Amino acid sequence: MRRSASVNRMGLAKRIIPCLDVENGRVVKGVNFVDIRDAGDPVEIAIRYNEQGADEITFLDITASHEGRETTVHTVEQIAENVFIPLTVGGGIRTVEDIRTMLNAGADKVSINTAAIHNPELVRQSAERFGSQCIVVAIDAKRVDDVDGAPRYEIFTHGGRKPTGIDAVAWARKMAELGAGEVLLTSMDRDGTRDGFELGVTRAITDAVEIPVIASGGVGNLQHLVEGITLGGADAVLAASIFHFGEYTVPEAKAYMAERGIEVRL
Amino acid sequence: MTSVVAVIDYGMGNLHSVASALEHAGADKVLVTHDAAQIRAADRVVFPGVGAMRDCMAEIRRLGCDQLLADALVEQHKPVLAICVGMQALMTHSQENGGVDCLNLIPGEVRFFGNPLTDGDGNRLKVPHMGWNQVRQVRDHPLWHGIDDGTRFYFVHSYYVDAQDRDLVAGALDYGVRADAALARDNLFATQFHPEKSHTAGLQLLKNFLGWNGQC
Numbered sequence: 001m002r003r004s005a006s007v008n009r010m011g012l013a014k015r016i017i018p019c020l021d022v023e024n025g026r027v028v029k030g031v032n033f034v035d036i037r038d039a040g041d042p043v044e045i046a047i048r049y050n051e052q053g054a055d056e057i058t059f060l061d062i063t064a065s066h067e068g069r070e071t072t073v074h075t076v077e078q079i080a081e082n083v084f085i086p087l088t089v090g091g092g093i094r095t096v097e098d099i100r101t102m103l104n105a106g107a108d109k110v111s112i113n114t115a116a117i118h119n120p121e122l123v124r125q126s127a128e129r130f131g132s133q134c135i136v137v138a139i140d141a142k143r144v145d146d147v148d149g150a151p152r153y154e155i156f157t158h159g160g161r162k163p164t165g166i167d168a169v170a171w172a173r174k175m176a177e178l179g180a181g182e183v184l185l186t187s188m189d190r191d192g193t194r195d196g197f198e199l200g201v202t203r204a205i206t207d208a209v210e211i212p213v214i215a216s217g218g219v220g221n222l223q224h225l226v227e228g229i230t231l232g233g234a235d236a237v238l239a240a241s242i243f244h245f246g247e248y249t250v251p252e253a254k255a256y257m258a259e260r261g262i263e264v265r266l
Numbered sequence: 267m268t269s270v271v272a273v274i275d276y277g278m279g280n281l282h283s284v285a286s287a288l289e290h291a292g293a294d295k296v297l298v299t300h301d302a303a304q305i306r307a308a309d310r311v312v313f314p315g316v317g318a319m320r321d322c323m324a325e326i327r328r329l330g331c332d333q334l335l336a337d338a339l340v341e342q343h344k345p346v347l348a349i350c351v352g353m354q355a356l357m358t359h360s361q362e363n364g365g366v367d368c369l370n371l372i373p374g375e376v377r378f379f380g381n382p383l384t385d386g387d388g389n390r391l392k393v394p395h396m397g398w399n400q401v402r403q404v405r406d407h408p409l410w411h412g413i414d415d416g417t418r419f420y421f422v423h424s425y426y427v428d429a430q431d432r433d434l435v436a437g438a439l440d441y442g443v444r445a446d447a448a449l450a451r452d453n454l455f456a457t458q459f460h461p462e463k464s465h466t467a468g469l470q471l472l473k474n475f476l477g478w479n480g481q482c
Binding site for chain 2: 010011012013014015050055080081084085086103104105106107108128129131132133134181182210212235236265
């Protein structure tokens, strides 16, 4: 049956993206990247989120070893065969060849983080080669206020330990100019704390670029997801632990957001 | 009805997700190929596409996929599903990469969403158009079977199709501009969205395609 024309006045839905932080083939999630808890098999978990109505899935490989990376490719293949929503893969992506490997394994988008800092041309080259739609630039930002106390956000690498001196907002603009199709913004002050998104940096970056921004880092409850969108201006919200340990399901998160006037895919 | 599906592979990106979604939707066999004999022998053809238009068109022509597609559509009259850049490649011309001539199988232009892009209330809209948006089914079609009008599908694109013949529009999208989300003509159906990434609604559309006899 055809529904009324009024449904068509709605717009693009805000996305809810469960994130799988994967180490050596297991989903883990730490508090500030230190206290790591095991949350299970990434393929099973991805299938569960697909069934729950997640809008996308992000898979971040935090494995250090080379052998572990081959496991990752295999895991991505298995997820892609069973999950019919977009899949983003990040972590340890350094070259155009790494990107090709992940896209061939079934990733729809690849997230570039540290490699973009060392070699911004990688973003341009890969966007030209594979299309902007599959190039996500991950930005790990930390608040480092100016001498006069004005908030400023700097990019940190190595899980938030190493400052780069790069201004996160200016960097986001530059990445968009080079051809990035999306920004995955993580607050290193908030990641794993469950205190909510760092809304200052979220707002600053969503206002600065025309491309979509995914807010990440710090989600501890459903109100945080709402704030990332209404106050932070994010196009998508990413969360890990609130979903992994069964505290909330994706449908519960969507229902909560819909009740507060946010457009979601139900 | 058997359903051997040829997914035309012109070397631009990963087509496994299209193939595995077709298998999940019930295809007997899915071949990802640019081999003329395999495509001619298939019951139905999927014409996908990712990446930038200039490179896509160059590879489509270099591998002779333009002729294979035309044969499937016109000579063999097989059901054909074009997806995303595959749909855009059917049009006359695209504004991408400074302007690219496309296959001109459907008269019309592929336009940039514009920057800045705003909705009717002046709110800023992000480009690329990325995510789940509603598709208004402006006319009935067998491929809409079992899918509610206004259902959300997954889109990711910065350019949109604007067909000259508005009677060909099967699905409409509003995103700052009026964009064509789906076109249908005879044995051809084309979607700007990605059915293979659109969860249950997308799988239903693929299932409908596998059962479609190519008649509107």
